[in-house]
Amino acid sequence: MVEKRDTKEKILRAALEMFTESSYSTVTIDDIAKRAGVSKGGVFHYFDSKLQLAKKALVLGVKMLWAKNIDEQLDGCKTPAEKVWVIIDNSLSGIIEQSKLMRFINDMYTYCKDESGTMESIKNIWEEHIKIVKTTLSEVGVSNPGLKSRILCACIDGLIYQILTFQELKINLDSLKKEIYDLFVK
């Protein structure tokens, strides 16, 4: 009973780990099974196909990283400005993890672009995040919070992308955070 949930969970986590490390096509069901400690057949007992497993793993990954209790941290802030700082600081601190997830999302996009569902659900989680940023920027009192929230998030994504592609930022992360903060909050 509890076992069942556990095995499925184990497979899902193993899949997430592997798919964030390598590309979808490079990772084999065998690899995942081995890492999860189950047999190849076991994977198919819980998931219909490799693709379905990857999709589920992707959603899990996005939820784990993006839905990371940022709400609590924002609640603990005294001023709106502080909130902005928390958002920037938070996003860029887990930049390596973020970049791996981004790679995975990007990879899966190729396999899911013609279907509706998977990317949609990720988009929804993403939009939730944008909304929080927008509200926060509004509270700070900046002009055009709608546009600015998207630009701020794009900024962070772009930096993550640079890390992903080049493995380094060449600039001190803390200076970057500060500069971004100044740019948006003035």
Place this chain on the structure above:
Amino acid sequence: MVEKRDTKEKILRAALEMFTESSYSTVTIDDIAKRAGVSKGGVFHYFDSKLQLAKKALVLGVKMLWAKNIDEQLDGCKTPAEKVWVIIDNSLSGIIEQSKLMRFINDMYTYCKDESGTMESIKNIWEEHIKIVKTTLSEVGVSNPGLKSRILCACIDGLIYQILTFQELKINLDSLKKEIYDLFVK
């Protein structure tokens, strides 16, 4: 003689087209050969392996898109501020093409991360671009042009990434350009 160069070129372009449309593993040598109008064996006559071909195609793609005569356009500008606008406008106008290339880069990263060479050469092209942006921002007189140039480029990359992943920006592109311009040039 000229023929030779042509065939190789044809294969390279066909590969670039296909690899920007689908993922590396999805595209087959057969597909590329067919699109290039040569035989499967022909591809291996000019390239050692699929991976080598993909790398060459990637570099070609990056050069074609990033090294796109921006220099000339910048030369035509009268004020530094105008140059910044050209940079922003240019990058975001070809956003669909950019996003496809980004996907390809991302895809190849998985296959090349453990080796030195390919990603390095792309990085170099990228750094060239950053340098131009930095110089331009300096001329405008903003503070911390080094940091700001990276942030501006990250901003643009992040927007491209959103297009790539979600197929839409939900915001008018021109308003975005203007807002970004204001943000960085004030």
Place this chain on the structure above:
Amino acid sequence: MVEKRDTKEKILRAALEMFTESSYSTVTIDDIAKRAGVSKGGVFHYFDSKLQLAKKALVLGVKMLWAKNIDEQLDGCKTPAEKVWVIIDNSLSGIIEQSKLMRFINDMYTYCKDESGTMESIKNIWEEHIKIVKTTLSEVGVSNPGLKSRILCACIDGLIYQILTFQELKINLDSLKKEIYDLFVK
């Protein structure tokens, strides 16, 4: 106790249904279990293997269709000629069912040809039937009843086979019955 017999019977009937509809290799234990309303393990509780189950189902099917109270019907006939008609009419009226069973027999033949037992027992049932036909033809007074009984049965089998393979006979069934009757009884 009674339950036990019931479960086994349920499985057997479910198996017969499925094996007459699709081929042995296409039908899975899961399918049978589902149709019988038991678990996969349940099937193996009553039968050693898929093949053994199929054999038992085959014999059941043959008995159900061939041993179908033809004796009673023959007993009700007043003349030997009437008996011949009953045999022909009976066999060809259930032609669709017969053809499904024939397909199953044929299918199983591949899996059992190298072993003695299953096909033997079916053959025995078959020989019983031939004997009845032979006796009946003797009573009618035809020449060579031994040969003719086999030819008559072959005739019917051949028509069933045509139905099986081509799904239609292209000829009115009643005319056929009458013609066959005339041919053998004159």
Place this chain on the structure above:
Amino acid sequence: MVEKRDTKEKILRAALEMFTESSYSTVTIDDIAKRAGVSKGGVFHYFDSKLQLAKKALVLGVKMLWAKNIDEQLDGCKTPAEKVWVIIDNSLSGIIEQSKLMRFINDMYTYCKDESGTMESIKNIWEEHIKIVKTTLSEVGVSNPGLKSRILCACIDGLIYQILTFQELKINLDSLKKEIYDLFVK
């Protein structure tokens, strides 16, 4: 050039041999490749899938056996009655081969029944054969040649089926031929 046709032919013949000996699901692509003397990949170079190969092999088999130069033999006959004898003699002489082919046809039926094409083309060949029998019976001057031709063919099919299922006829083949001849030609 000639090679190409040869290899495809070799595979087709190997497939026909194996599929007439065992069931579709039991025969593996590996088996066929081995018997044809090519690699597994070679099979897929010429045929899209196992099923497609089996269909092609089936049609080949039917053509080879059914379209067997019966026309020439019939042309050589002096009287219509002689023709009938040739038909009966011919069909029942190759009864073992016929029964193997029948098993294959039957087997494939399961996999092709929901699609149009394969069984249709076999049916056409079959109908051709019926037509010849009908014409011959007409020439002999029997009543209802349309019905009788179908019954005669059914007779032969039924005997083939008995051979297939029980491996023996229990009756001398020549007596059978004679009896059938008498039955239809009188």
Place this chain on the structure above:
DNA sequence: CATGAATGAGACTTCATTCAT
């Protein structure tokens, strides 16, 4: 130079069967 037939490693997936609960 060019072709495309041939190879074979390796991927995904199915499914009969076992067994702990």
Place this chain on the structure above:
DNA sequence: GATGAATGAAGTCTCATTCAT
């Protein structure tokens, strides 16, 4: 008795790569 999670052997099919012509 009954369940269904787990196994793993085996099958189909793909595709980069080679090589004779």
